[in-house]
Amino acid sequence: GAVVSQHPSRVICKSGTSVKIECRSLDFQATTMFWYRQFPKQSLMLMATSNEGSKATYEQGVEKDKFLINHASLTLSTLTVTSAHPEDSSFYICSARRRSPNTEAFFGQGTRLTVV
Amino acid sequence: GQQVMQIPQYQHVQEGEDFTTYCNSSTTLSNIQWYKQRPGGHPVFLIQLVKSGEVKKQKRLTFQFGEAKKNSSLHITATQTTDVGTYFCAETTGNQFYFGTGTSLTVIP
Numbered sequence: 001g002a003v004v005s006q007h008p009s010r011v012i013c014k015s016g017t018s019v020k021i022e023c024r025s026l027d028f029q030a031t032t033m034f035w036y037r038q039f040p041k042q043s044l045m046l047m048a049t050s051n052e053g054s055k056a057t058y059e060q061g062v063e064k065d066k067f068l069i070n071h072a073s074l075t076l077s078t079l080t081v082t083s084a085h086p087e088d089s090s091f092y093i094c095s096a097r098r099r100s101p102n103t104e105a106f107f108g109q110g111t112r113l114t115v116v
Numbered sequence: 117g118q119q120v121m122q123i124p125q126y127q128h129v130q131e132g133e134d135f136t137t138y139c140n141s142s143t144t145l146s147n148i149q150w151y152k153q154r155p156g157g158h159p160v161f162l163i164q165l166v167k168s169g170e171v172k173k174q175k176r177l178t179f180q181f182g183e184a185k186k187n188s189s190l191h192i193t194a195t196q197t198t199d200v201g202t203y204f205c206a207e208t209t210g211n212q213f214y215f216g217t218g219t220s221l222t223v224i225p
Contacts, residue, residue, distance in 0.1 A: 032211060034213050036215075041220065042217075042218075043204065043215050043216065043217045043218045044159070044204070044215045046213065046214055046215070049211060049212070049213070051211070057211075093158055093159075095159075095213070097213075103164075104149060104161040104164060105149075105159075105161065105206070105213060106161070107158040107159050107160070108158065109157075109158055110158050
C-alpha cells in the first residue's frame with residue numbers, strides 16, 4: 001500500500017507556543033488529506049478536510065484560527081496548533097487519499113502532542 | 117457531521133470465539149470502509165463495500181453491507197490474539213470521511 005509519513009511522532013511544548021505537524025504522501029499524489037484528533041480509547045474525530053491549493057474545510061466546533069491547515073502541494077499538508085494549551089494535548093493523525101474519490105485512506109503514524 | 121454509530125463499544129472474547137461489530141448510519145451510504153487500529157498504531161484499511169447487500173470475505177473476516185446501505189457488519193470467526201485492536205467503519209461520501217465510534221476487541225488467550 002501507499003505510504004504516508006507524519007512528523008514528528010511525539011512533541012512536548014510549552015503552553016502558549018505553536019507546533020507544526022507535517023503529513024507527507026511519499027509515493028502518491030494526495031489531492032485530499034484529512035486531519036483527525038483521537039483521545040484515549042476513543043474514535044478518530046475529523047477536524048478538517050484539506051484539498052491541495054484551496055482552503056481547508058473545518059468541522060463544526062474546530063477553531064480554524066487555532067488549528068491552521070495548509071495543503072500547499074499534492075504531497076504535503078501541515079497542521080499548526082497555535083498558542084497551544086494543555087487541553088490541546090492529544091493524538092493527532094493525518095490521512096491521505098489519491099485523486100479518485102471513494103478510495104481507501106492511508107494514515108500517518110500519528111503525533112502525540114503534550115502541552116505542559 | 118459524524119453520523120455513524122458502532123456497537124458494541126467494547127468486546128472481550130475468549131480466543132477461538134467469534135466476534136461481530138455493527139455499524140449503523142442514519143443516512144444511506146454510498147459506500148463503507150472498514151479499518152483496524154492496533155493499540156498504539158494507526159488505522160489500516162481492511163476493505164470497502166459498495167453494493168447493496170454485498171458480502172466480502174478475507175480469511176476469517178466477513179464483511180456485509182446492508183440491503184438499504186445504512187448498516188454494515190464485520191464478523192471474525194474463531195478469534196486469535198492477533199485480532200486484538202479497535203475496528204472502525206468509515207463513511208465515505210464524496211469528499212467526506214467520517215469514522216464510526218469503533219469497537220475495541222480484546223482476545224483472552
